[in-house]
Amino acid sequence: MSLLEELRSLQAKAQAELEKLADSEALEAWRIRYLGTKGALKDAANQLKDVAREQKPAVGKALNDVKNLLTEGFEKAKTVLGGAAKPKAAGGLDVTLPGSAPAIGHEHLISQTVDEICDLFGRMGFTVAYGPEVEDEWHNFDALNTPPEHPARDVLDNFFLDGGAMIRSQTSTVQIRVMENASPPIRIIAPGRVFRPDTVDATHSFMFHQVEGLYVDEGVTMSDLLTCLDQFCKAYFGPGVPTRFRPHFFPFTEPSAEVDVWYRYADGHEGWMELGGCGMVDPNVLKAVKYDAEKYTGFAFGMGIERMVMVRHGIPDIRLLYGSDVRFLHQF
């Protein structure tokens, strides 16, 4: 058989085999057999030197043609059979298959908001303080100028525990704990969870978050308070938002006010939204922590965090914040 004939039958055989290959492993074996450095085509090329001179151009061309055809066939088969042969571990496990990526979570919206609040007040010189959730009545009420007969101390409005303890109903407790352990100037915020036996509905929960603020020093005035909260509201809700302060009563501040922010809600309507309470620290509170109430004045405030979050993000139901529906949580 002449080399030319050999080439033709090689081509026919290779192409016939190529059509029957089952997987990328078989394809790779085929490539090595025909197109590899020790493959059949290489053999044929090595025989070219023995071919009669006048036949060389024709045989050389035939060699090239067969090589191109087979290479083309290989490339096509590769796309069909899935690329180069994949390494396989024993037991038929394909270690090159993509794994299943673990679902990566992120900080909860409430935690993100607490961070943002700490950051915004941090720019005004406030540091962050924390207090315990299990409290005593001294820190939750007495030191905060709230006498035993005050309605806020009702057994039905608080979670009392055995032995005179309770779960705190407000973060104002941290005011007392901070002042008991340090002297003025004091400038802290205290974010945290508070607990009240409220019936759960779209806007109430037995547990929610507050951020408390306290600034005590010589010469602190009510205009410092108004400026501080106004600046905070503009930073959190948007530069243009108006704020207003309405006279109110809290046992631990005098005078006291409630702070509202004028806000355009997600559904388009606008109105005043109550953010929380504030006021000038009552001298009785300063006396309870043995501060000189003649020398020092201060302001305090307490705001509900869920409220702020729900208004800013247009969340209609507080329970969404405490559920584990990742379709909701992943939006933030």
Ligand code: DAH
């Ligand atoms: N502790 C109050 C509450 O939970 C909120 C509050 C009002 C905090 C006035 C303050 C304040 O520090 O000065 O309703």
